[in-house]
Amino acid sequence: MxxxxxxxxxxxxxxxxxxxxxxxxxxxxxxxxxxxxxxxxxxxxxxxxxxxxxxxxxxxxxxxxxxxxxxxxxxxxxxxxxxxxxxxxxxxxxxxxxxxxxxxxxxxxxxxxxxxxxxxVTAASGLAYAGFPLTHRKYSSSVSFITGHEDPGKPGSSVDWANISRTGTLVFYMGIENLPKIVEKLIDAGRLRSTPAALIEWVTRGAQREVYGTLSDIVKKAKAAKVKAPALIVVGEVINLHNKLNWRKKLPLAGQTIVVTRSRDQASRLSEKLSALGAEAIEFPTIEIVPPKSFKPLDTAIARFKDYQYIIFTSRNGVRSFIDRLMVKKIDARALCCEKIAAIGPGTAQELKVNGLLADFQANCDYSQEGLLKELLREKLSGANILIPRAEKAREVLTHRLRAAGARVLVVPAYRAIKPSVKFNPFAGRVDAITFTSSSTVSNFVEIFGAKKAKQLLQGVKIVSIGRITSATARKFGLKVAVEAKRSTIDGLVKAIL
Incomplete structure (x- = not known):
């Protein structure tokens, strides 16, 4: 090939x-x-x-x-x-x-x-995120894209300053270091000093920053604001529309950059919600869901379905991994006709529903092992056989309390949550907040960067936790949780950020 x-x-x-x-x-x-x-x-x-x-x-x-x-x-x-x-x-x-x-x-x-x-999509088209169009029937019938940084090896400039100074909207790429020269050339070529000008850093990103002025004062304003590349230079009357048409600034999370640490296949739902509210969501998975080291314990449990009166799921991943294994064994949801099914929270219950299963029990408000126990312990569990397909490593509160109630509990690994390989550093630019959706996302984050560096990276970053168990893990590593979701769901997490 x-x-x-x-x-x-x-x-x-x-x-x-x-x-x-x-x-x-x-x-x-x-x-x-x-x-x-x-x-x-x-x-x-x-x-x-x-x-x-x-x-x-x-x-x-x-x-x-x-x-x-x-x-x-x-x-x-x-x-x-x-x-x-x-x-x-x-x-x-x-x-x-x-x-x-x-x-x-x-x-x-x-x-x-x-x-x-x-x-x-070229950077100039992203100026819609600053609240003004490139063309408008009342203000500009043309737009020009001009390099602000020509090849230094060329003999002289190929920019026709006399011609472009008479056209509508001008967008200069890579020109922030040459801003004084660009402004001087335009004015010398006849562009009015009162012409609106704008500098837009990191257009469409969470770190987008806007500086507005005219050709007469934009250089001074750029120095005062310490504008740096990458930034677009825009010149033209359309800029005057930015106060009227800046839709992005009306979004509640506009201008914020938020790191999402969920696993790769689950991060998109949270990222999409944050993006819809105006934030830039940087997906940096600190856990990866992989199969257990051996399927033998799970396969043995599946073969003994009829022996169990209850099956408890403590995560979406547990449901997915369990159902996937059933499919491999050529077994479908009909095999679960006799067991009562418990879900730790609405997300897990929804995953069951997607696979044709309804939860008989679900934690009420407190979506944790303790919350689920409150519902389960209302049942007569003495002598009951309970199957818990879950992560290889997890808290044992549920298991111990059910056994104390007289139940026979079999815990089998349905998946592992491991530390993924790191593809990039999400802190290369400004970060306003980071979300942690489980204890594993916290502990793996610390392991990836090391305890000392992790604390340094999160200095000044708002740490948002999905619930008290995750918060406790963060505090164990010396991380200060700024806000904790009242409901341990993705919607609850987004609400906490707001």
Missing amino acids: KGKVYLIGAGPGDPELLTLKGKRILETADVVIYDYLSNPSLLSLARKDAKLIAADFRGKRFSDGSIMNQTLLNKMIVDYAKKSNVVARLKGGDPSIFGRGGEEAEVLVANKIAYEVVPG
Whole structure:
């Protein structure tokens, strides 16, 4: 099989602005070479065994001491493709708009390597997140995208300042360091000093920051606000609409960046809710759900279904893993006709329902082992056989109390919650809050970074816990929980953040 390269536009920053085609390729690629401008959350789409490489031109050094540059990057892309890899070259915005996509495509053609370009949402389109359009019938009938950082090797500038100064909306990419020069050129070419101007940092991201002014004072305001790259420079009358049309600032979590530590297959529900409220959710799974080391105990329990009067599920993962194993054994929900089923909370009960099963018991408000016990201990459990398919490691409160009540309890591992491999550092930029949805997410987070560094990283970060058990684990590691959900559900967690 021959290798192939996909030049993929990652969009301006909000991970939900990635195209469906870009998502599909990221999920199947062997190698992902990504820019620092692409949202790190997108790396969670990559295969577990995919090789991830940061194409960071900000002084990144390789093991041999060489510094990342475009020439080395081109060679890297070619080398991986020649080894029959599918390479996803993930580039911020659109690869064909100031993204060097054309240069990289030329290299691929020269080396006879198959490639495709997957367009992305360019950064300028993300200005809708700042509350103004690029064109408007009353203010601007044209828009120009201009580089603010030309190739230093070119003889002179190719920007026609006299022409662009007379056009509608101007968007300068990569130009914040040259802002004084850009403003001077525009004014010299006839643009009025009173023309509205705006600087937008990290457009569409949680860290998006906006500075507004006119050509007469935008340089002074940029210095006062300490505006840094990546930032777009926008010039034009459409900017005046930002107060009227800034829909994003009305969202309750606008401007916040929140780290989500749930497992990869469960994080999306929480991330989607946070995103809908205006936050940027960075998915950084600190647990990974994998099969137990041996299925023998679970298979033996399944073979003895008729011996149990109760089956207790303490998590969604327990339900999924149990049902998956039933399917492998060619057994469906009809086999559970005689047992009473207990669920620790509404999420677990919903997972049962999705699989055609209704919970006979569910913890009321306190979605913990203690809460479930309050419901179960109303039953006559002496002599009852109870099966608990759960994580390999878990609290034993439920087991001990049920046995104390005279029940015969069999606990079997249906899955393991392990520490996943780390793909990126979610704290490379500003983080406002972090969510922990179980004790495992906390303990694995600490294990990933080390106790000392974990505490340092979370200094000034709002720690949000799903419930008292998770909070207790966090405090055990010396972490200060800012807020705890009143109901141990995803909706309860979101409400706590608000």
